[in-house]
Amino acid sequence: MTTLCRPAVAVPDHIITLDETLELARQLHPDHEQLGLALRLIENTGVRTRHIVQPIADTLRHPGFEQRNLLYAAEAKSRVPDVVERALDHAELKARDIDLLIYVSCTGFMMPSMTAWMINSLGFRSNTRQLPIAQLGCAAGGAAINRAHDFCLAYPQSNVLIVACEFCSLCYQPTDLGVGSLLSNGLFGDALAAAVVRGEGGTGVALERNGSHLVPDTEDWISYSVRDTGFHFLLDKRVPGTMEMLAPALRTLADQHFWDVSGLDFYIVHAGGPRILDDLSHFLDLPPETFRFSRATLTERGNIASAVVFDALDRLFEEGRVAGSGTGLIAGFGPGITAEIALGRWTGTSPVGGAVDERTVFPERDVLSSGLRRAPATATACPPATARPVK
Numbered sequence: 581m582t583t584l585c586r587p588a589v590a591v592p593d594h595i596i597t598l599d600e601t602l603e604l605a606r607q608l609h610p611d612h613e614q615l616g617l618a619l620r621l622i623e624n625t626g627v628r629t630r631h632i633v634q635p636i637a638d639t640l641r642h643p644g645f646e647q648r649n650l651l652y653a654a655e656a657k658s659r660v661p662d663v664v665e666r667a668l669d670h671a672e673l674k675a676r677d678i679d680l681l682i683y684v685s686c687t688g689f690m691m692p693s694m695t696a697w698m699i700n701s702l703g704f705r706s707n708t709r710q711l712p713i714a715q716l717g718c719a720a721g722g723a724a725i726n727r728a729h730d731f732c733l734a735y736p737q738s739n740v741l742i743v744a745c746e747f748c749s750l751c752y753q754p755t756d757l758g759v760g761s762l763l764s765n766g767l768f769g770d771a772l773a774a775a776v777v778r779g780e781g782g783t784g785v786a787l788e789r790n791g792s793h794l795v796p797d798t799e800d801w802i803s804y805s806v807r808d809t810g811f812h813f814l815l816d817k818r819v820p821g822t823m824e825m826l827a828p829a830l831r832t833l834a835d836q837h838f839w840d841v842s843g844l845d846f847y848i849v850h851a852g853g854p855r856i857l858d859d860l861s862h863f864l865d866l867p868p869e870t871f872r873f874s875r876a877t878l879t880e881r882g883n884i885a886s887a888v889v890f891d892a893l894d895r896l897f898e899e900g901r902v903a904g905s906g907t908g909l910i911a912g913f914g915p916g917i918t919a920e921i922a923l924g925r926w927t928g929t930s931p932v933g934g935a936v937d938e939r940t941v942f943p944e945r946d947v948l949s950s951g952l953r954r955a956p957a958t959a960t961a962c963p964p965a966t967a968r969p970v971k
Contacts, residue, residue, distance in 0.1 A: 652688030722912025
């Protein structure tokens with residue numbers, strides 16, 4: 581079976597709190613006609629702390645797009661090796677065992693991609709395939725898991741390494757004064773994550789099915805305007821209500837797999853903001869506690885873009901309360917408006933501390949009399965590491 585192994589997660593040392601964010605907004609925009617609204621929106625995000633790669637004084641200065649991008653590349657090269665090493669350790673593999681590198685990021689640009697640097701610098705084979713994903717935004721974490729799953733189904737016994745590197749603070753634009761931009765300044769944080777998907781072996785969440793859904797005619801709801809000063813994040817006021825359109829896609833995928841989306845044992849979803857999680861609770865008829873892992877990520881780290889699903893998954897493994905072969909859902913949401921969705925079964929350590937017998941996790945499915953096909957072969961996600969600051 582294919583296994584997405586234990587992620588390693590890391591955050592920078594510099595921290596900004598909610599109170600500091602609100603005070604900065606008051607100091608920087610005292611005459612803004614919608615300052616009161618912006619402050620209320622920031623306070624209602626549920627974000628209490630965020631980690632950033634530079635001290636806040638440096639973050640607020642804009643030296644130009646070139647210098648920002650140079651800093652992105654330097655910080656990525658400095659911090660990625662640690663999460664890669666830990667993720668490989670969790671998967672009990674070496675760099676030479678990896679057949680595909682997936683690197684996801686929407687907060688900086690490099691060509692050749694970081695995957696080329698990783699192959700040259702971190703001991704990966706020269707024939708390792710590369711898949712950089714740069715334009716799916718916050719949905720890219722879910723997309724990376726799904727593309728790794730697809731690869732391992734196409735090439736059995738292969739191994740894939742996913743790296744998510746998001747330095748959202750490097751996209752700060754001091755001249756963007758719309759309410760959506762001010763809200764974003766208090767919502768996004770920086771983080772990195774890495775995880776291995778094993779085509780054979782490993783323990784974690786056995787991925788059984790994946791799918792994508794794009795809401796038509798919403799391309800301009802979440803977007804970048806690329807200007808001389810870099811990436812300018814544009815956020816439409818309709819975005820918080822997107823779960824009314826995306827929740828049915830989650831239900832449909834589960835129905836196709838003969839699962840009840842409201843009756844699963846765990847849910848790992850992108851925490852774009854509290855409204856996203858509240859609406860999912862409503863439209864999927866689930867108690868708010870269901871999304872506690874995503875909400876904890878949002879509270880302690882803010883919206884960390886493509887790294888959210890890995891950080892939330894880390895918290896699931898840390899809690900360790902899912903029974904063996906429990907069913908679950910992983911979903912990332914982002915520009916498009918796009919959802920990347922995966923379904924899987926828990927194969928990690930059981931609540932009583934015993935390892936789950938993989939033979940009990942994948943019972944043969946009966947082919948229905950209607951002629952529907954048997955559910956596809958499975959993939960598995962291993963337990964993530966406890967996040968720790970990057971030195």
